[in-house]
Amino acid sequence: GQNIDQPTEMTATEGAIVQINCTYQTSGFNGLFWYQQHAGEAPTFLSYNVLDGLEEKGRFSSFLSRSKGYSYLLLKELQMKDSASYLCAAFKQAGTALIFGKGTTLSVSS
Amino acid sequence: ETGVTQTPRHLVMGMTNKKSLKCEQHLGHNAMYWYKQSAKKPLELMFVYNFKEQTENNSVPSRFSPECPNSSHLFLHLHTLQPEDSALYLCASTGGTGGRNYGYTFGSGTRLTVV
Numbered sequence: 001g002q003n004i005d006q007p008t009e010m011t012a013t014e015g016a017i018v019q020i021n022c023t024y025q026t027s028g029f030n031g032l033f034w035y036q037q038h039a040g041e042a043p044t045f046l047s048y049n050v051l052d053g054l055e056e057k058g059r060f061s062s063f064l065s066r067s068k069g070y071s072y073l074l075l076k077e078l079q080m081k082d083s084a085s086y087l088c089a090a091f092k093q094a095g096t097a098l099i100f101g102k103g104t105t106l107s108v109s110s
Numbered sequence: 111e112t113g114v115t116q117t118p119r120h121l122v123m124g125m126t127n128k129k130s131l132k133c134e135q136h137l138g139h140n141a142m143y144w145y146k147q148s149a150k151k152p153l154e155l156m157f158v159y160n161f162k163e164q165t166e167n168n169s170v171p172s173r174f175s176p177e178c179p180n181s182s183h184l185f186l187h188l189h190t191l192q193p194e195d196s197a198l199y200l201c202a203s204t205g206g207t208g209g210r211n212y213g214y215t216f217g218s219g220t221r222l223t224v225v
Binding site: 033035040041043044045048097098100101102103 | 214
């Protein structure tokens with residue numbers, strides 16, 4: 001089966017660090033993606049992990065544990081503009097379309 | 111602009127109307143997708159096209175009819191929709207067959223309201 005779970009909502013304050021978790025079960029694994037979607041806009045690519053470990057890209061980092069079916073997105077030095085929905089996605093099965101979690105709505109306050 | 115253009119951005123239609131959504135990409139991508147995004151629900155895969163051929167129909171009702179005349183254009187024809195079909199319809203494209211290149215480029219979506 002294919003199932004991706006992530007928290008529905010999170011809140012944080014400017015300058016803080018937040019970790020958004022994602023667990024997945026898919027019949028084929030060929031990488032895990034994180035996307036950011038601001039209200040009314042297209043989802044945009046943030047990160048891709050296929051091997052275990054941490055991938056760092058500026059203020060954003062993404063971690064993957066294939067054995068645990070677990071990933072997280074780490075956002076540091078939060079800014080108001082980081083308020084958005086964060087989507088976790090994995091392949092339905094190898095070579096086919098991505099399936100998405102429900103998304104985590106992050107609200108950053110001052 | 112992401113490189114994937116969807117029109118119209120907003121659409122209000124009655125249940126007896128027929129309308130079409132359009133998606134266009136000039137990124138040289140070979141695969142295009144329709145997804146439906148409803149509030150509080152994950153993006154739902156609707157249709158997949160690879161090199162103009164439909165390779166996946168995710169049990170979508172026949173009132174949604176896709177068309178892919180070439181690798182750059184994708185349409186979603188709508189007829190006799192229901193109010194529960196109101197949602198954001200997202201088009202995406204990709205040029206890879208695996209790995210990082212398989213990341214999608216999304217359009218901004220069409221916000222559809224069925225009245």
